[in-house]
Amino acid sequence: MMETGILFVVVFLICGLGVILAAVLPDRKNPPALAFVASLATLTLLWASGRVLFSDHAIFNSLWRVTPLIRLSIEIDRVSSFFLFITGLVFFPVSIFSAGYLKKYLGSYSLKSFALFYHLLFASIVLILIAGDVFSFFIAWEAMSILSYLLVNYEHGHEENTRSGFLMLAMSEAGTLAALVAFLIMAKTSGGIDFGSLRSLSLGQSARWGVFLLSFLGFGVKAGLVPVNSWLPRAHPAAPGNVSALLSGVILNLGIYGIIRINADFLPLKDVGQGLTVLAIGTLSALIGILYATPENDMKRMLAHSSIENMGIITAGLGAGFVFISSGHSVLGGIAFIAAFYHMANHSLYKALLFLGAATVDSRVGGRDMDRMGGLIRKMPWTSLFYLIGALSIAALPPFNGFVSEWLTLQSFLQCSALTSKGVKIAFALCGAGLALTAGLAVTCFVKAFAMSFLGMARSEAAQNASDPPHSMTIPMGILGIYCFLLGILPTYVIPQIDHVVVPFVHESALDALVPPFFTVGEGNERFPKAFVSEFHDLGAQVGSDTLPGRGLVIMHRGSTRNPVIFAMSPSYTIIVLVLLLVSGIVVVRVLTRKRALARRAAWDGGVRRLAPTMTYTATGFSNPVRVIFNAVLRPVTIQDSKETIAQHFLNAIKKDKREIHLVDRLFIRPIIDGGRLLAAWLGRMHSGRVNTYAAYVLLALMIVLMIQMLA
């Protein structure tokens, strides 16, 4: 127990060492040093958090008292260890990747400061997750916000990047403020600011709603939820590739962590309406995210929009869980929570993988525009392979991890038949349909993302001359790809661990309901009657029970007796069947065609003299159907730029361009900005510039204060 605490101390010591090394070493030696020290720190973190996660001892440690009220403490329970573990899983490959990637900045930007910020960011993220009181939480949160801003804005030479960085910082601070107010409302009644006293808190209905809305919106900024997502698609293209991977893989999760901490841990949501709000916002984020991701041609901005989508799916899963729990269906709530947590882990892994892929392509091709890529699979085979794994995972195709969690999320939505309220059922059906549409569009989006950048013909000279990066950059992607595969085929081993994490919120384990102990199921299990088990035995659910440890390889939910909705899936067996199908298919085709002559010809190109890359499909062309179908949502604005000569009667050149203003910017941000400007203009009128007026203002203010004083 104490050892685990010491391990965390070691993590911080290594980070400190990293900071010192970064300051001492010259720029040239900084990237390898960063990779070495940071991977050492992440491995220690994985070890430490793994101990908490898998062996189930929570750590609570009071550090020291700053003032009588403020007592710094750390608290590591299953939830924080789960987030810490994901952080470690993502940080490890990203740190190795950075060694090779950062070389491109050598000479143009200071690598010393990058390494410095990187280690500090890592330390601050760990600190957020292990903080045991509001004070240290917000200190770490602020540090994280500012450090991530500094890292995102690392290429500060471009004005666009600086603007994106400022927007990110501004929105992040606004969110922090909202979350802080939520914490203060809670702290006011609890009398203490350590997490322990916040837990034993009872608040009125309106205060609960206030805390919920403020914390959800405040932490929602970090999670990139609609309508506070504007910074995300702007920050990602500005950030260096490895920082993008961290931003989507780790920092967005912190928003979810905040939402869970408050709304599941401190003040568990009791109102169905709150759960439905989370559900609706999640679905909306997912839908809007993917709608903007699909037509996007900038590789990193596309991934950023897709991050919004995935955060939406996670939030929708959480919302479903909240609704189930508040209406008394703990097991179903558990399933929804498991789905959401699983999806979060998956998203961190495959999004980090995709961002590393995008960073590699960006640094080798020198641009992120997918219209200018193409044919990279022949030039960068390893990068393409790993990017393909990431794309398959995020498109929720088996046998990769995205499939499992999206399937679970949608299945947990179908469980709404257990609910009684008609309105809630309709809301679930609508959100389920929205998520299904999202999943469909995600496939389109990532078929486009992979096909348009890696397949076909090279559409630019840079793409023609690209090459795979050194192995120090491909191996990290490989590690993430292996994670994606393992999480995709072994969900029955992952779900028990996640169940372990969500039990404190749900108060009932969904493990027996979700991963039935088929390998050990005996005679007298009342959950599964003998006839039912034998039926599944005939289907082969117990195949492998002699050799494999664990509960079984089938994910299954049987529903209640009133709603005997049964869903079952086994990705582990699916991969075996897929491989067998593929092999047998090849064998059958070989046998059937063994006597036939085979002629190989060049692909039919319509008989043109030479197939030019300009004649082939581009990313814009491929995604245009989506752009046309969702024209009412995307509403592109045509920008015509023409040059005229001779008294505007002759046009020299016409350049037509289409720009899309994000739906949220159009409907939410713009009105706020316009309203603010109007208000400022109206208030500005009181500045007449005459001394007499200002004296009158002072007098007026004094009188108002006095009157308030008298009344109060």
Add this chain to the structure above:
Amino acid sequence: MTKWVWKGLQTGIKTTAYPGSPETAAGVSPGRPGWKDPVERKKIMSLMDLCPTGALRPTEERISMDYRRCIHCFRCRRFPAEPLDWEPGYEWGEIVSNQGNLGKTFSNSLHIRIVDAGACGACLSEIGHITSPYYNIHRLGFFITPTPRTADVLLVAGPGTDHMRLPLEKVFEAMPAPKRVVAVGTCALTGGIFGKSFATRAGVGEIVPVDVEVPGCPPPPLAIIHALLVTAGRKKPPDAPSYPGTEREEGRS
């Protein structure tokens, strides 16, 4: 909609009965020069001067008729005091290579890829008619494909311009074996009125190996259908003409 169905039922089948029975409607084919009685020497010389493409040629005491050059200008029929006889008919498709027809496998399903190798438009217009309701080749199991990958027959019109040489070669190369090339129209056979020039070849035979020829300028749709039936092995090519004083030129020029 209901009216439309009723109208259709009332009208009945208007599609040609060919190849079940011969087509007898007026104007389905312009016909071509063909005569029953021997032609005099004097008349031969006058006719020769009239023929613009050299389809009519004297050989010793007789006159030879090269259908592969005839452009149906009707000069030999209209202008002379003693016009040359023309024969009706449309079964003009001929197998010219030793590959023969496609065989039984393709007799009821033939996929056709059409390539315009510089045609003036007349042949293409006639080819367009073969899918029209009147001629309707689909009832015969013939289909036009948009890609050579699934095509069995390459239907080419036009003399074979330089610019279409490469596409034509590529199309032929892209087709899976067994494959046949059907050349449609006088231009595709001999270069026609374009002839061999700075921009065109003397027929597509110089680019791809032609298996079946359809003479005519343009050949009527029924002639094209006949050629396709010949290619599929469902119709026999016409017998050698037995008109007196006529001699067919052997081989391709």
